[in-house]
Amino acid sequence: MIIFDAQRGEYIDTETGEVIEERVADLGPEWRAFEYKERLERERTGSPLSLKVHDHGLSTRIGAGSSRDRIKLIRMRRLHEEARILSSERSKRLVTYLAILNREATKIAVPEHVKxxxxxxxxxxxxxxxxRKSDPYTIVIASLYYACKINNVPVSFQEFVTKFSISASDFWNAIKQIKEAVPELRPRVLPTKFIPKILDELKLPSTIGPKVAEIVNFMYNKGLASGKSLLTVTAGATYIVSILSDNKKMQKEIAEKLGITEATIRNxxxxxxxxxxPVRYVCQECGFELYRFEEVGEDTHGVMTPSEVKSMHDGKCPRCGHELGTPTLVPGKLEVML
Ligand SMILES: [Zn+2]
Structure with a gap:
């Protein structure tokens, strides 16, 4: 999800912590001032928007005091004026776009961060x-649609086309242009998206889903899954969790069902x-380590299942005599309490 940190004036991707655009401090006040002024103007006079809203709200803070302040004020005003003239073409376009966004965004229920x-x-x-080939209205509506996609807010293409009465092909073209113009902002694929489907395919209980998700998210957040397909990372995680939860699936079966190779799953x-x-099985009474597995390839059998570990110890903890029970997966590790 992309959020706006108003205090720091940054857009941050909450998933990666990455700052997408710094120095947008001007957008906050600009946006707010803009929204406010537009509302005021609409309420009072219904007149079209003034371009003044685009001076980044600075002018309002420049007050006149002593003569030195006045000179400073005059200088600053001149600077502002110059800046405004320089960027006036761009500003006009931006103001037009933001005005449309402000007006149209109220027609659909979108959260503030999407706006x-x-x-x-x-x-x-x-x-x-x-x-610039597209008309401003279509571009803005497409931006709103794309913002929903980026933030995983479920909306449909058809819904937008109908609600905003735009042609599907123009809308599609505008979205294409946005994709090309802002490649750094892309709808994020949820790392966990394949899990329900894979569990279903393999007839594994959905209760193991959170553990698979934890592993997949961990691999992604640590950058250990970059360049690897999401499906294969999820398959590898599903395989290990199927063992730890005593629902063991063979690599061969997973590979066949998902159309990937056994070697990939093993990797x-x-x-x-x-x-x-390491993979560890411990006694939930006294913490005794019942089994440990450090590295894939260390033996031909692979990781033992809870049932195998239990029978290896005749069902009892060799240290405290606790009768080994149903496996409980420990969060954040590959550890099972029995
Ligand atoms: Zn014990």
């Missing part, structure tokens, strides 16, 4: 030439054990 993302897209677009599984391992 902020749309404003960010529009700001980036206003700097480029590519989009992902090896990487997961390396990153989160």
């Amino acid at each position: 902020q993302s749309a404003a960010l897209i529009i700001r980036k677009l206003a700097k480029k030439k590519s989009h 992902r599984y090896r990487e997961i054990v390396k990153a989160l391992g």
Whole structure:
């Protein structure tokens, strides 16, 4: 999800912590001032929007005091004026776009951060030439749609086309232009998206889903899955969790069902054990280590299942005599309490 940190004036991807655009401090006040002024103007006079809203709200803070302050004020005003003239073409476009966004966004129920993302897209677009083939209205609606996608807010293409009465092909073209113009902002694929499907395919209980998700997210967040297909990372995680939860599936079966090779599953599984391992089974009464597995390939059998570990110890903890029970997966590790 992309959020706007108003205090720091940054857009941050909550998933990666990455700052997408710094120095957008001007967007916050600009946006707010803009929204406010537009509302005021609409309420009072219904007149079209003034371009003044685009001076980044600075002018309002410049007050006149002593003569030295006045000179400073005059200088600053001149600077502002120059800046405004220089960027006036771009500003006009931006103001037009933001006005449309402000007005149209109220027609569909979107969270504030989605509106902020749309404003960010529009700001980036206003700097480029590519989009000028499309009319502003379509571009703005497409930005809003794209912002929903980026933030995983479920909306449909058809819904937008109908609600905003735009032609599907124009809308599609505008989205294409946005994709090209702001490649750094892309709808994020949820790392966990394949899990329900895979568990279903393999007839594994959905209760193991959270553990698989934890592993997949861990691998992604640590950058250990970069360049690897999400399906294979999920398959590797599913394989290890199927063992730890006593629902063991063979690599061969997973490979066949998912159309990937056994070697790929083994590689992902090896990487997961390396990153989160060792695999440990412990007595939940006294913490005695019943079994330990350090590295894939260390024996031909692979990781033992809880049932195998239990029978290895005749069902009882050799240290405290606790009767080994149903496996409980320990969060954040490849550890099972019995
Ligand atoms: Zn014990």
